[in-house]
Amino acid sequence: MAYRVTLIPGDGIGPEITSATLQVLEATGVELVWEQQAAGQSAVELRGEPVTDPAVESLRSTGVALKGPLATPVGYGHRSINVALRREFDLYANIRPVRTIIPGRCYEDVDLVMIRENTEGLYVGVEHFVAVGDDPRAVAESSAIVTRKGCERIIRFAFDYALKHGRRLVTIVHKANILKMASGLFLEVGRDVARQYEGRVAFNDRIVDNAAMQLVLHPQQFDVLVTTNMFGDILSDEMAGLVGGLGLAPGANIGTRAAVFEAVHGTAPDIAGHGIANPAALMLSASMMLDHLGETGAAVRVRDAVIGAIRDDEVRTRDLGGDATTSEFAAHVAKLVRG
Numbered sequence: 428m429a430y431r432v433t434l435i436p437g438d439g440i441g442p443e444i445t446s447a448t449l450q451v452l453e454a455t456g457v458e459l460v461w462e463q464q465a466a467g468q469s470a471v472e473l474r475g476e477p478v479t480d481p482a483v484e485s486l487r488s489t490g491v492a493l494k495g496p497l498a499t500p501v502g503y504g505h506r507s508i509n510v511a512l513r514r515e516f517d518l519y520a521n522i523r524p525v526r527t528i529i530p531g532r533c534y535e536d537v538d539l540v541m542i543r544e545n546t547e548g549l550y551v552g553v554e555h556f557v558a559v560g561d562d563p564r565a566v567a568e569s570s571a572i573v574t575r576k577g578c579e580r581i582i583r584f585a586f587d588y589a590l591k592h593g594r595r596l597v598t599i600v601h602k603a604n605i606l607k608m609a610s611g612l613f614l615e616v617g618r619d620v621a622r623q624y625e626g627r628v629a630f631n632d633r634i635v636d637n638a639a640m641q642l643v644l645h646p647q648q649f650d651v652l653v654t655t656n657m658f659g660d661i662l663s664d665e666m667a668g669l670v671g672g673l674g675l676a677p678g679a680n681i682g683t684r685a686a687v688f689e690a691v692h693g694t695a696p697d698i699a700g701h702g703i704a705n706p707a708a709l710m711l712s713a714s715m716m717l718d719h720l721g722e723t724g725a726a727v728r729v730r731d732a733v734i735g736a737i738r739d740d741e742v743r744t745r746d747l748g749g750d751a752t753t754s755e756f757a758a759h760v761a762k763l764v765r766g
């Protein structure tokens with residue numbers, strides 16, 4: 428069976444890690460028919476707009492995308508395309524698994540999954556400046572939008588994910604002691620949903636600042652974490668740091684109308700074009716994509732090959748202390764996938 432998949436190589440290191448990942452996917456023998464589309468800075472240069480209609484149309488018809496990172500100007504300019512895609516396709520669940528790959532570092536046996544609400548909270552973009560006197564930007568105001576429906580579907584997603592993947596515990600992360608409404612609603616709904624899974628998946632909750640500290644002190648106490656948009660964004664980067672950094676952190680954005688698979692990291696402008704970026708996170712994201720497509724065997728082969736290359740064969744890019752280039756790493760992983 429052939430699968431049509433939208434391919435967005437993205438900006439910065441995006442094209443380098445994407446072509447490395449395609450090489451590995453080709454080695455699986457799964458027939459993937461790519462519809463390559465531009466988005467982000469590359470699309471601005473090509474067509475004058477960050478999200479192109481053909482890219483959106485393609486994703487609308489394929490329902491699945493593999494995506495490189497996209498550059499978003501900080502503090503000015505166009506809104507995040509990632510946020511726009513999440514909105515357009517209602518990609519409400521952001522899944523970010525992290526696990527120890529390289530032994531002998533700070534943390535052993537870390538195996539965590541962050542499930543982050545992806546469409547609500549402080550990232551809805553409802554913000555404005557308030558003028559005071561002659562300062563038009565004297566006050567900045569941002570609103571967090573949290574809905575009962577949004578809380579319920581992401582928390583239910585987390586419990587269903589735990590059941591499907593044989594996980595024991597879901598931790599709801601919140602700040603309900605201070606944000607009594609925005610975070611209080613999340614916790615209230617969380618407790619209701621948790622009751623429906625009693626006896627099948629255990630549940631507890633943690634205040635976000637405590638969760639951040641506990642993750643550093645004793646990450647093994649957690650299993651699946653579910654939280655609102657901004658807390659999930661921050662904690663998932665922290666979690667990536669526990670296992671060796673952003674180069675090893677894959678992600679998936681799952682929605683009602685489409686699924687987009689991408690690494691957690693950004694465009695890494697400092698190393699773009701040097702051929703030294705670590706493509707492992709995008710390869711692991713591609714493994715999640717294969718799983719999503721129902722190609723479980725190929726998904727496991729890709730994941731095991733990435734882990735085997737890094738852990739056992741010690742073929743590592745510079746961010747992991749090695750000297751392999753992006754293409755050397757890709758060639759090695761592809762060889763392991765072929766077996």
Ligand code: NAD
Binds near residue numbers: 495674692697
């Ligand atoms: P970044 O993730 O691009 O880089 C942070 C650091 O990690 C840099 O030192 C970089 O070299 C390193 N790094 C990241 N990925 C790496 C990899 N695969 N291999 C080796 N080293 C890697 O974060 P940033 O610098 O904060 O953001 C740069 C740009 O990326 C911004 O425009 C931001 O908006 C964008 N961004 C996009 C996404 C996305 O599209 N999903 C996510 C995060 C940031």
